[in-house]
Amino acid sequence: MTDAAAIPADIAALAPLIAARVPSLGGVPQIRSFGKGQSNPTYLLEGPSKHAVLRVQPPGPLLKGAHAVDREHRVMRALHNTPIPVPEMLMEGGQDATLDRKFIVMEMVSGVTHWDPALPSQTPAQRAAIYDAMNALLADLHMVDPIACGLGDFGRPGNYFARQFATWTRQYRAAETEENPDIERLINWLEANQPPDDGAVALVHGDFRIDNMIFAENSAEVRALLDWELSTLGHPLADLAYQCMQWRLPHTNAFKGLGGLDRAALGIPDEASYVDAYCRRRGLSGIDNWTFYLAFSFFRLSAILQGIYRRYLDGNAANAETALLYGKTVPILARLATEAIDGA
Numbered sequence: 001m002t003d004a005a006a007i008p009a010d011i012a013a014l015a016p017l018i019a020a021r022v023p024s025l026g027g028v029p030q031i032r033s034f035g036k037g038q039s040n041p042t043y044l045l046e047g048p049s050k051h052a053v054l055r056v057q058p059p060g061p062l063l064k065g066a067h068a069v070d071r072e073h074r075v076m077r078a079l080h081n082t083p084i085p086v087p088e089m090l091m092e093g094g095q096d097a098t099l100d101r102k103f104i105v106m107e108m109v110s111g112v113t114h115w116d117p118a119l120p121s122q123t124p125a126q127r128a129a130i131y132d133a134m135n136a137l138l139a140d141l142h143m144v145d146p147i148a149c150g151l152g153d154f155g156r157p158g159n160y161f162a163r164q165f166a167t168w169t170r171q172y173r174a175a176e177t178e179e180n181p182d183i184e185r186l187i188n189w190l191e192a193n194q195p196p197d198d199g200a201v202a203l204v205h206g207d208f209r210i211d212n213m214i215f216a217e218n219s220a221e222v223r224a225l226l227d228w229e230l231s232t233l234g235h236p237l238a239d240l241a242y243q244c245m246q247w248r249l250p251h252t253n254a255f256k257g258l259g260g261l262d263r264a265a266l267g268i269p270d271e272a273s274y275v276d277a278y279c280r281r282r283g284l285s286g287i288d289n290w291t292f293y294l295a296f297s298f299f300r301l302s303a304i305l306q307g308i309y310r311r312y313l314d315g316n317a318a319n320a321e322t323a324l325l326y327g328k329t330v331p332i333l334a335r336l337a338t339e340a341i342d343g344a
Contacts, residue, residue, distance in 0.1 A: 007033065011041075011099070012031055014093075015030075016028055017093070018054070018105055021090075022052060022091050024049065024090070025047025025050060025052060029051075031045060040229065042054070042055050043055075045108075051108045052090055052105050053105070053106050054104070055069050055072065056103040057101040058311065058316055070092060071231065073089050076228055084140060087106040087224050087226070089104065091105035109224040111217060115211050118256070118261055118266060119266075128269070129220035132269075133220040134213070139281035142239070143202075151233070154232060160234040160235040172299075172307075175303070177306070180330070186295060190296055195289040200235050202235070205225065206231045206234075212225065212227040237287060240275065242297040244271050244275065245298060249336070253329060255301075291344035294340050299337060301333055305333070
């Protein structure tokens with residue numbers, strides 16, 4: 001973790017305000033960086049009585065709708081008393097006297113984060129259990145009633161993929177640094193192959209992957225699902241396809257995937273088995289247009305990473321080294337998307 005002395009002055013100045021608003025900390029906390037947050041800088045609050053987590057919008061100009069920590073706060077607060085494991089929300093702030101951007105404070109959940117989806121420290125049986133727990137969590141999330149938990153207005157109903165395609169095309173163009181023929185082909189293909197709206201609506205996480213979860217130390221239990229800034233009301237298959245990109249990403253990528261690994265030997269289900277398990281849990285007979293959902297997910301992630309890379313070029317990246325690596329990953333994602341299209 002970063003030493004407290006290296007914390008930006010405007011972040012360090014939040015400590016007295018947080019102490020006053022979050023009395024359970026027991027006093028003014030020390031603020032230290034976790035060093036992992038790329039989109040929204042994330043800090044550890046070490047209070048005399050307990051620890052908590054601070055999430056802050058990055059400095060500098062922000063793309064419209066990006067870095068929505070206030071959105072994270074709202075959805076996790078709404079889900080706190082549902083079957084979906086989330087940390088307790090402790091504070092929301094923004095444009096306060098000491099800081100010119102939004103931030104939130106949440107409970108710190110103990111457990112482990114698996115940064116490598118191949119789970120090298122686990123046995124085949126443990127890997128199978130962890131992937132099954134993620135699958136069950138995703139199905140449970142998509143069966144949450146948004147209206148019942150106060151999220152009925154958390155997104156616009158209908159035409160989810162048409163709206164998302166327009167949003168991420170706009171975001172990509174705003175952050176574009178050079179022309180990529182695979183991206184151009186992908187955009188054209190997605191525009192021409194959008195499936196008809198089937199009316200399916202659920203609360204979608206938007207960034208559902210293994211390293212956005214905290215697991216129990218000695219079991220497959222998911223203790224917290226984190227990083228909800230991209231959540232909305234949308235089509236549940238967007239989350240499923242987004243996670244299933246992991247099966248196709250190379251294991252050497254900035255986002256380590258499962259591509260090229262002997263998944264059967266590892267005890268990790270293949271993509272088709274994972275999708276089938278989700279369908280059984282949701283009572284679905286199968287999924288039409290799977291290639292579209294996968295290709296869309298690759299494009300959406302490309303737009304997200306291109307935005308982070310653009311922030312690096314503008315000098316505002318939370319982690320310059322990682323942001324540069326993400327920029328190099330965008331062409332890989334575009335190529336994998338076109339391979340999925342060609343192989344359909």
